[in-house]
Amino acid sequence: MSTPLTTGQLAAHPDLITETFPFRGETITFRLLRRDDEEVLARYFVGLGEATRRRYGPHPFTAEQATKLCAELNYADTLRFLAVSTGSGAPEIVAYFIVYLGPREGEIKRYSERGITLGSDVCTLAPSVADAYQGLGLGSEVMRRVLDVMRRLGFRRMVLSGGTQATNDRAIHFYEKFGFRRVGNFVTPGPLNNHDMILTL
Numbered sequence: 001m002s003t004p005l006t007t008g009q010l011a012a013h014p015d016l017i018t019e020t021f022p023f024r025g026e027t028i029t030f031r032l033l034r035r036d037d038e039e040v041l042a043r044y045f046v047g048l049g050e051a052t053r054r055r056y057g058p059h060p061f062t063a064e065q066a067t068k069l070c071a072e073l074n075y076a077d078t079l080r081f082l083a084v085s086t087g088s089g090a091p092e093i094v095a096y097f098i099v100y101l102g103p104r105e106g107e108i109k110r111y112s113e114r115g116i117t118l119g120s121d122v123c124t125l126a127p128s129v130a131d132a133y134q135g136l137g138l139g140s141e142v143m144r145r146v147l148d149v150m151r152r153l154g155f156r157r158m159v160l161s162g163g164t165q166a167t168n169d170r171a172i173h174f175y176e177k178f179g180f181r182r183v184g185n186f187v188t189p190g191p192l193n194n195h196d197m198i199l200t201l
């Protein structure tokens, strides 16, 4: 059984969860976003392609947003997990998984309409992998580690931030592989059909 963890411990020692692993001939570091990451995070945001941006929209993907997120880091509110490729060149972020430490307004409302109460045992996920690394297994490597941290922090359920688009077959397969189940649909302007999915941790 893994060791329990608190957000206070993480804030004091963010490297508590840092881990490196080999991935397709590269060395990947799994760690939390830090204040000094603004340049590398900006490169990741600006480099995200159109297809990814259509699927993934937690916030703007600009250099200004990267600066803001690094300046306003608050491990008691949101954990931003990175996978960083640390080869011979400059480090590059190859995955960025946001986990909000609690349910968010949109999900609270939609789930309550289905009779599901989201309380403080719930965390909220928004994952992304760099275009060139998608579909290669990197997201799964990161997800295993993220789920371990969230269990150690005592969270019992995980929901998707803004659900997932019903046409996002890869993401849906990815979530189902980790045990998420669909709990309902909702439509956003487009119109786009979306699934809400929840995981018991």
Ligand SMILES: CC(C)(COP(=O)(O)OP(=O)(O)OC[C@H]1O[C@@H](n2cnc3c(N)ncnc32)[C@H](O)[C@@H]1OP(=O)(O)O)[C@@H](O)C(=O)NCCC(=O)NCCS
Binding pocket: 051, 052, 055, 056, 127, 128, 129, 130, 133, 134, 135, 136, 137, 138, 139, 140, 141, 160, 163, 164, 165, 168, 169, 170, 171, 173, 174, 177
């Ligand atoms: C969704 C995402 C985070 C998953 O990360 P990833 O590194 O691509 O995922 P992995 O390669 O580890 O796993 C993908 C799984 O889907 C499968 N898959 C790939 N393409 C697929 C497709 N078109 N349809 C169904 N399954 C597919 C893979 O075989 C793999 O499953 P397996 O492990 O059972 O073989 C990533 O693809 C991504 O960032 N996509 C764009 C942004 C996005 O959609 N974010 C989520 C918004 S809800």
